[in-house]
Amino acid sequence: MQSRPMPQVAGVEHRYVVANGIRFHVAEAGAGEPLLLLHGFPQHWYAWRHLVPLLAAQHRLIMPDLRGFGWSDAPHRGYGTNARVDDLLALMDACGLDRVTLVAHEWAAWAGFMACLREPGRFRHHLALNIVHPWPDHRATIRHAWRMWYTALWEYPLVGGAVLRHWPGFTRYILRRGVTGVWQTPALEEFVESVRSRARAHAGQALHWQYVLRDIPRLATRRFRHQRLQVPTTLLFGEDDFAFAAQSLDVGGSHGVDVRVVPGGHYLPEERPDLVAATVSELFGTMESHREEIVG
Incomplete structure (x- = not known):
């Protein structure tokens, strides 16, 4: 745990709750239907601070720090996608959450896709932010692979951890590139500093390295081509996202993903919390109407 x-x-x-052998820090606000919000990299629960006043009046917001980040434990292992899905499901159990709507950003949203494929009954809806889904257009992905150049400085063993610990200017540069507007300086520095300890820098490196070792090969071999989401899933993607290309997402909804390209960059909860909150309200409204129709 961080000091x-x-x-x-x-x-x-x-x-704090213990799940899957890890002590997780959980921030909570509001009351109502549970909304589980999972942060991306290099962030923690504070990534959702702009959403709290917009959603807490209608929803119970559960905002954990994921393994290795924020004030949760940072063990040496367990940063592959399957392990992070195990964490997510165990964390839901520890929090008494049988079924939730999931709002997840970036790498957490990727784990969210895998969780929805594995345990669809645990999720009412998945709102994914700023990530590719498991069914990208491969030609477009190859053309735009250069966009991920910066991850090379984070993902390699030893090198990635050293860069995160000792070159905070690079982390700061990437965060600044991720929004089309201007960061609030205290928040920017909070996220930069949050990954500078040895254990959390290793977590950041391992997260990216496991994606390279395990997830990219699965995407390249179209491992998910015969799978379709049973969980209603919406993907909000910033048209100015520097990390991924919207062209990679054009699958026509054939696998159950409603892709929406919207104004903004790679950190939509930072610069477009109004849009994220409005989408959450829209999706919840649709579900409530559907439940009323069934009851009626």
Whole structure:
């Protein structure tokens, strides 16, 4: 657990739960239908601070720090996608969440896709932000692979951890590139500093390296081509996202993904919290109407 002071957000309470052998920090706010929000890299629960005042009046917001990040434990292993799905399902059990709507950003959204494919009954809806889905257009993906050049400095063993620990200017540069507007300086520095300890820098490196070793080969061999999502899934993708290309996502919804390209960059919860909140409200409204039709 980190000794760094935790940032504060009005109305947010904090607790710790043990799941899958890991002590997770969980931030919570509001009441109502549970909404599980999972952060991307290099962030933690504070990534959702702009969403709290927009959603807490209607929803119970559960915002954990994932393995290796924020104030959760940072063991040496367990950063592959399958292990992170195990963490997610165990964390839901520990929090008493039988079924939730999932809102996840970047690498957490990738794990969200895998969780929805593995255990569709646990999720009402998945709102994914700023990530490729498991059925990309391969030609477009190859053409735009150069966009991920920066991950080479984070993903290799020894090198990646050293860059995150000792070259904070690079992390800061990538975060700044990820928004089309201007970061709030305290938040920017919070996320830069959050991955500089030895254990958390290793977590960041391992997260990217496991994706290279395991997930990219699965995408390249079209491992998911015969699978279709049973969980209603919407993907919000910033038209100015520097990391991924919208062209890679054009599958016509054939696998159950509603792809929406919207104004913004790679960190939509930072620069377009209004849009993310409006989409959450739209999706919940659709579900409530559907339930009323069934009951009626």
